[in-house]
Amino acid sequence: MKASEVAEGIFRLSANIGSDMLFEGIWPLPHGASMNSYLVKGRDVAIIDGVCDWDGVPETLYAQFDQLGVKAENIRYVVINHTEPDHTGWLRSFSSMTRDFEVLITAKGLELAKAFYDLDVPCRVVKSGDSVDLGNGKKLVFEETPNVHWPDTMVTFEPSTGTLMCCDAFGTFGAVDQALYDDQLDETRLDFFEREALRYYANIVGRFSMAVDKAIAKVRALDVRIVAPGHGPVWRRDPDRIVNLYERLASYAKGPARPLVTVLWGSMYGNTQKTVTPLLEGIADEGVETVAYQVPQSHIGDILASAWESTGIALAMPTYEFQMFPPMAAILDELGRKHVKGKLAVRTGSFGWSGGAQRELDEIVQRQKMNWRFLDPVEFRGAPGTDDLKLVRQRGRELARQVRETALA
Ligand SMILES: Cc1cc2nc3c(=O)[nH]c(=O)nc-3n(C[C@H](O)[C@H](O)[C@H](O)COP(=O)(O)O)c2cc1C
Ligand SMILES: [Fe+2]
Ligand SMILES: [Fe+2]
Structure with missing residues (x-):
């Protein structure tokens, strides 16, 4: 992976993790994932977020320092937007290379960083509106966005270029290749990353949709021209595209979403299975799309x-x-735990x-307060009789009608 220039004086460094890994030890990554770090060069150099500590991953970051002619000891500030180890694992090896830097972090982040790492370096707590002048016209402004995804999170904004370095917010799964920016991706690849954004959102941040809404309101108050997340592509041709997508995905937490029915089925000897076809047919009778997943054969990451x-x-x-x-x-x-709430449902x-x-x-x-x-x-x-199967098809139609009426445009 090569370092690249996001905007004048701002550089993107990235490391991919492969499809053999489970994110958070749970979620499959059929197309991998990237972790993105950003280097801002004023008179002082700051690095915003980093990578995990998995074998060889921090080293890919250090190789990109070399490409930019930056030595570890040139880095004056390490900004931690979010303490989760996918962005901070590298700090252990980094602080063995240099101790001559200052950590900028939220109060909650500092609490967590102390619990995770024995960071024996100066740490400065920052809050919304605080800024650090890097010189040469480069400034970092901080805005707290708690609970996107952990309680410690913030975003870092560079006003001269309008670059928002936002870590988990506006992230997507999907490893990146040398096309790292929306302006280098064709519509097929943009669609791909939007699908990966859905999976990332539902698996990782969906539970915190209210916090996402609040973060979006804060972000909209800034003059954002480039969205530079901690995972996935950088959005600089059309930064609104990913912000609008996140806004839409957050709204799905209320229940109404696409005019789509997810069919989940499991069967031991094929009796219940006999109802799957009439269910699908009933829904299709009303022109509503379906996706079916057999349980336990399908993974919860896809189902979610x-x-x-x-x-x-x-x-x-x-x-x-x-x-x-x-x-x-x-x-x-x-x-239920992931807050899939307010859905229309039927069971056979x-x-x-x-x-x-x-x-x-x-x-x-009831226990999960799912409100379906x-x-x-x-x-x-x-075994289901003919009348049972007829009734199933009818239920499919009823469900699809309600879905059509309730779904978002
Ligand atoms: C291991 C096992 C446990 C079962 N437990 C119950 C039970 O507690 N109560 C019940 O009404 N039926 C029980 N059944 C019967 C199943 O619900 C029944 O066989 C059903 O038709 C299976 O549907 P399927 O072919 O879609 O798997 C059990 C069946 C199996 C094989
Ligand atoms: Fe996270
Ligand atoms: Fe992350």
Whole structure:
């Protein structure tokens, strides 16, 4: 990876992690991810955010210092927008190379940094509106954006170029190649990163959508001409594109989203499975799009992204040992934890003796305060009969009609 110039005096340094890694130890990265760091050169040099400490990753950053003719000891300020180790892991090795720098960080960030790293260097707490003059017309202005994604987060703004270095905010999954800027990406690649933004958003920051809304309001008050996040491409031809996308994704937290139904199904012996086709057909009868995921074969990372952008969720699962088919219970619990709320929903499923899946479904939805609005379920003993299947198709149509009426334009 090569260092590149974002704007006059501002440079982007990036490291990719591959598809063999799980982000946060959970989320698959089928297309990898990037961690971006920014170097601002005034009379003094500042680095904003960094990379993780995984094998060889900090070294890719140091090689990019070399490309820019910057030595570790030339760096006067290290700005920590967010203490999560994907952006700060490198600090251990960096502070073994030089101790002649000052950390700029929020009060909450300092608390966390002390807990994670034994940073024996000067640290200055900054808050919204504080700034640091780097000389030669370059200045860094800080704005706290708590809870995008951790309580410590802030963004760093460079007014002369209008560059917003915003770490997790406006980030996307997807490794980057030498095309690092929206002005170097064609529509297909931009679409790709927007899909990766959805997965990143739903998996990592969706839970904090209220904080995202507040951060967007703060960002809109600045004269932002370049959005330079900690993950994914830099947006400088059309910075509004990613901010608007984030605003839309944050609004999905209320429930209404795209006119789309995510169908989640699991079945042991194929009885519940027989309802999947009529469900899909019923929804299609009303011209609404569907995406189906079999459970447990599908990964929660993909399911979560799909559920986030769906207005409707259709569930099909049987009873298992007096409760719900366990992998489906785990998925629903996770959707609840990640605040997939306010969806329109329906459930079908088979049981053998006394049932129990429905009870657990009600319990999860209530406990997680998911506020999903359910149509009457279609539950049957053993194999579904013709009438059951007809009813399932009808429920599919009802759900799709409601989805069409409720979805955002
Ligand atoms: C391991 C196992 C546990 C089950 N536990 C229950 C149960 O507690 N209550 C019940 O009503 N049926 C129970 N059943 C019956 C299933 O719900 C029934 O076989 C259903 O038709 C399975 O649907 P499927 O073919 O879609 O997996 C159980 C079945 C299996 C194989
Ligand atoms: Fe983070
Ligand atoms: Fe991050």
